[in-house]
Amino acid sequence: MNFSISDQNVIEIETDCLVVGYLAGSQQPGITAINEATGGLVDRLKQAGDLPSDSGKTLMLHAIDGIAAQRLLIIGMGKAEKLDGNGYVKAIRQGGKALRNSRARRAHCLLAEIPVPGRELAWKSLQAALALDHANYLYSATKQPKDSSPPPTEEVSFPAAEGLTKVLDRATAIAAGIQRCRDLADLPPNIATPVYLAETARAMGETHDGLEVEILDEQQMADLGMRALLAVGQGSANPSRLIRLSWRGGAPNDQPYVLVGKGVTFDTGGISIKPRDNMDQMKFDMGGAAATIGTLEAVARLKLPINVEGVVAAVENMPDGKAYRPGDVITAMNGKTIEVLNTDAEGRMILADALTWSQQFKPAAMVDIATLTGACVVALGHHASGLMTQDDELAEELLAAGIESADRAWRLPLWDDYQEQIETPFADMKNIGGMPAGSITAGCFLARFAEGQRWAHLDIAGSAWRWGKAESASGRPVGLLTEWLIGRSA
Numbered sequence: 001m002n003f004s005i006s007d008q009n010v011i012e013i014e015t016d017c018l019v020v021g022y023l024a025g026s027q028q029p030g031i032t033a034i035n036e037a038t039g040g041l042v043d044r045l046k047q048a049g050d051l052p053s054d055s056g057k058t059l060m061l062h063a064i065d066g067i068a069a070q071r072l073l074i075i076g077m078g079k080a081e082k083l084d085g086n087g088y089v090k091a092i093r094q095g096g097k098a099l100r101n102s103r104a105r106r107a108h109c110l111l112a113e114i115p116v117p118g119r120e121l122a123w124k125s126l127q128a129a130l131a132l133d134h135a136n137y138l139y140s141a142t143k144q145p146k147d148s149s150p151p152p153t154e155e156v157s158f159p160a161a162e163g164l165t166k167v168l169d170r171a172t173a174i175a176a177g178i179q180r181c182r183d184l185a186d187l188p189p190n191i192a193t194p195v196y197l198a199e200t201a202r203a204m205g206e207t208h209d210g211l212e213v214e215i216l217d218e219q220q221m222a223d224l225g226m227r228a229l230l231a232v233g234q235g236s237a238n239p240s241r242l243i244r245l246s247w248r249g250g251a252p253n254d255q256p257y258v259l260v261g262k263g264v265t266f267d268t269g270g271i272s273i274k275p276r277d278n279m280d281q282m283k284f285d286m287g288g289a290a291a292t293i294g295t296l297e298a299v300a301r302l303k304l305p306i307n308v309e310g311v312v313a314a315v316e317n318m319p320d321g322k323a324y325r326p327g328d329v330i331t332a333m334n335g336k337t338i339e340v341l342n343t344d345a346e347g348r349m350i351l352a353d354a355l356t357w358s359q360q361f362k363p364a365a366m367v368d369i370a371t372l373t374g375a376c377v378v379a380l381g382h383h384a385s386g387l388m389t390q391d392d393e394l395a396e397e398l399l400a401a402g403i404e405s406a407d408r409a410w411r412l413p414l415w416d417d418y419q420e421q422i423e424t425p426f427a428d429m430k431n432i433g434g435m436p437a438g439s440i441t442a443g444c445f446l447a448r449f450a451e452g453q454r455w456a457h458l459d460i461a462g463s464a465w466r467w468g469k470a471e472s473a474s475g476r477p478v479g480l481l482t483e484w485l486i487g488r489s490a
């Protein structure tokens, strides 16, 4: 989807669809102008009770006398006293589907006119662009749309305003990162293997000047002692890879921000095999990897003046004669021993070595992103990513970036009190901590591989995709991470 600027007025603009928001009691110059040019159309709709007052509900009107646009899409914004930034984005994502499902290819967006407390025009324009782009997404890698299906929206213009070019450039870059993330996460596990993720990263490195890519194969990882990572992949016919995307937009000596993504391209659970129902959903277990790659896509397009490393641990967790087993004790790259009590707690195994390896970059901060625990979905559902860190300042940065990007996280404690749950007589730690606080004990495990670092963990098990919904991969938390990195560049 292209974003552009138009200085034509709302009455005369020849577009396939004018998109406005309805918020009872608000003053919006565009809507007032449309109302006047159409002899009181909006007033009449209001009197008839036909304006969509619920958030995300829509009304699509065609061939209206008085305006040049072929269609008028009105998106409900809910109650004015309840509207906040998050509600604004949510309403547009949902209402934007009416645009996606129409025959319109070009639209003109007046949504930034809607008054949202505490939000300026630039923010509203950026988020409207991203939300319309989000609604425009359609999975097509292995299913082509029918000729008769509605076409995607190709172009959305915005009324001219100061600073808007920069805002829309930013929206284009972030949208590409989110799209990259969703495309990868939605792919089936027979296509999106560890090698496929590596090849995708390599291709990105060739497209973007200044983005360097390094890929480690199993032999190279074995030489480095990454036994925890390799253990998870050893039951799979698809070889494991460690992928590094390196963006060096800052000074050579600037410490980089390091993202570390869990890339389990399919998680059967291994020998501790998962139940059959919904196992297909475990194709999304590389959501952290997809978000890492997607964020580097956005960072490279934004040409951020900082250094950013994206590290992806890519493996497939399968049961097999060579698979690692419950009871195994494995020595990780940093020399710590791990008793494997459940081969389905594999994400922390691969992240352990990826976190150890990442410390060579002397990070300014390190954030891992992982679909790590079902317990996180129990705790937070699909609305918030779980944030765990012992660094309050880093927590504040990430939480604020989540609010700013409408891609919110919520903090869970990472107190040492929980560490005792992963003690065992047979190794330095075990890889499961029992039923209580399953997300936190997973975080505690990771903390042992990030000692002395400014580090945070994002559990995206609930936020990376909508369980069972055709809509699927969400592209989260590319928005949060990109916003955080933009903030580090300021």
Ligand code: BES
Residues within 6 Å of the ligand: 267, 269, 285, 342, 344, 345, 346, 347, 371, 372, 373, 374, 375, 377, 431, 432, 433, 438, 461, 462
């Ligand atoms: N990838 C899963 C976590 C997961 C489950 C994410 C469902 C999204 C939806 C992870 O590898 C896993 O299996 N975790 C186990 C940990 C347990 C064995 C300690 C879990 O959550 O059950």
Ligand code: MN
Residues within 6 Å of the ligand: 267, 269, 343, 344, 345, 346, 347
């Ligand atoms: Mn698992």
Ligand code: ZN
Residues within 6 Å of the ligand: 264, 267, 285, 344, 346, 347, 371, 372
């Ligand atoms: Zn997993």
